[in-house]
Amino acid sequence: MVWDARTRRGEPSVTQVDPTLGQGGDPEGPAIAAILDVVRARTGTDFAGYRAATVRRRVMNRVVSAGAQTLEGYLSRLLADPHEVGELVARLTIKVSRFYRNPHHVAAVVAALARLAAAGDRPLRAWSAGCGRGEEAYTLAILLAELGQPSVAGQVIGSDVDPAALGAATAARYPDEALVDLPPRLRARHLQAGGPGEPLVVREGIRARVRLLAHDLTTTPAPPEDGFDLVACRNTLIYFRPEVQARAERVLLRGLRPGGLLWLGEAEWPSRAASRVLRPVDPQARLFRFVGDEGAA
Numbered sequence: 001m002v003w004d005a006r007t008r009r010g011e012p013s014v015t016q017v018d019p020t021l022g023q024g025g026d027p028e029g030p031a032i033a034a035i036l037d038v039v040r041a042r043t044g045t046d047f048a049g050y051r052a053a054t055v056r057r058r059v060m061n062r063v064v065s066a067g068a069q070t071l072e073g074y075l076s077r078l079l080a081d082p083h084e085v086g087e088l089v090a091r092l093t094i095k096v097s098r099f100y101r102n103p104h105h106v107a108a109v110v111a112a113l114a115r116l117a118a119a120g121d122r123p124l125r126a127w128s129a130g131c132g133r134g135e136e137a138y139t140l141a142i143l144l145a146e147l148g149q150p151s152v153a154g155q156v157i158g159s160d161v162d163p164a165a166l167g168a169a170t171a172a173r174y175p176d177e178a179l180v181d182l183p184p185r186l187r188a189r190h191l192q193a194g195g196p197g198e199p200l201v202v203r204e205g206i207r208a209r210v211r212l213l214a215h216d217l218t219t220t221p222a223p224p225e226d227g228f229d230l231v232a233c234r235n236t237l238i239y240f241r242p243e244v245q246a247r248a249e250r251v252l253l254r255g256l257r258p259g260g261l262l263w264l265g266e267a268e269w270p271s272r273a274a275s276r277v278l279r280p281v282d283p284q285a286r287l288f289r290f291v292g293d294e295g296a297a
Contacts, residue, residue: 031071032059035088038078042085045161047092049218049244055092062091086164093162095132099139099174100181101234102266108285109230110143112261116229123152124229127255129217130236131158134169134210135178138202140232141209142190151209157224159215169212172202217248223255231255234286235265249274256290263287 036055040046047055059071066084068074078084100106117124124144128137137158144155160166173194179187191200215224217233218240231252237245249271252262262278264270264286270278278288 028056028071031075032056035059035071035075035078038075039085039088039092042082043089043163045089045216046219049241049247050092050239051241054239058092058094059088062088065091089162090164093132093160093165095162095165096235097132097135098178098181099135099142100183100186101136101139102285103181105263105266105282105285105287106139106143108282108287109232109261109263110147112281112287112289113143113230114147116259116261117147117149120229123150123155125152125155125157125227126230126232127157127159127223127225127228129159129215129223129231129233129252129255131160131169131212132162132165133174133178134158134165134172134202134212135174136232136234137169137210137212138172138190138206139182140230141206142186144209145190145206146186151205153208154211155209156211157228158210158212159224160212161214161216161218163214166212166214172207173199174202175199217251218244221247221251223251226255227257228255228260229257230261230263232263233265234263235267237268238265246271246273253277253290258290258292260290261287262290 032055036047036059063071063074066074066077066087068077078088113124124147126140126144128140131137137156141156145151149155158166158169160169174191179191179200187200190203190206192203194201213224217236233248233252237248240248253274256262261281262270266286268286270288277290277292279291281287281289
């Protein structure tokens with residue numbers, strides 16, 4: 001199934017919904033808002049729900065990298081060069097990840113998944129929301145393979161808002177720095193050389209478990225599927241405004257089956273509302289069990 005929710009119509013523009021960009025005496029705000037309007041019109045991705053300071057910093061960083069002298073000059077370039085929109089989206093959604101990132105947190109997830117596998121009678125499924133270039137989605141597939149889970153197509157869903165990142169995830173080629181935390185035995189078992197001096201490539205057996213698709217947690221009200229045993233969304237919510245964090249959190253919870261696991265980033269914690277339906281499994285690893293109506297009662 002191809003599920004792409006990037007194109008949405010009839011929504012207010014960035015300048016209407018983000019009062020911090022363009023008001024309050026900010027001389028650069030209107031130009032940044034206009035730049036984000038172009039991104040939204042061209043890609044369907046609305047960065048109004050992202051924290052204003054983060055958006056501003058990353059836009060300015062891209063302006064400098066593109067060699068533009070002013071925001072207005074960069075806006076002209078953005079309008080004239082379709083490729084530049086993709087470059088800006090990539091900068092606005094910078095991906096910082098590795099295979100087996102935070103190994104002690106991964107160990108907690110492995111133990112929790114092993115308990116679910118022992119108690120269940122069907123293959124486990126996982127969703128990596130905000131998967132970027134795919135490091136975490138393939139990590140989850142490796143975890144399931146190592147637990148002896150049968151290989152099922154689409155067993156792991158990897159979703160992201162950035163088409164370029166999804167393209168890199170599809171290629172599944174990774175430099176050594178993306179693999180520094182991956183135990184050597186697992187690197188040898190699940191990745192292979194792509195050629196002399198080339199990045200390693202995820203083996204087909206792991207790639208077959210993963211399905212990649214476009215999905216925007218900030219605007220799409222439903223998960224790509226539901227009934228997941230694990231939903232991983234690590235260090236993504238921290239970039240959203242509080243009201244958008246709450247909306248995205250609800251989407252993540254809708255993807256979980258009762259008893260499933262939510263895995264957040266080390267700088268994140270469930271909201272008060274989400275805490276009513278979650279129970280800590282390993283607080284340090286930011287791993288929680290979804291108890292649904294049981295917890296809300």
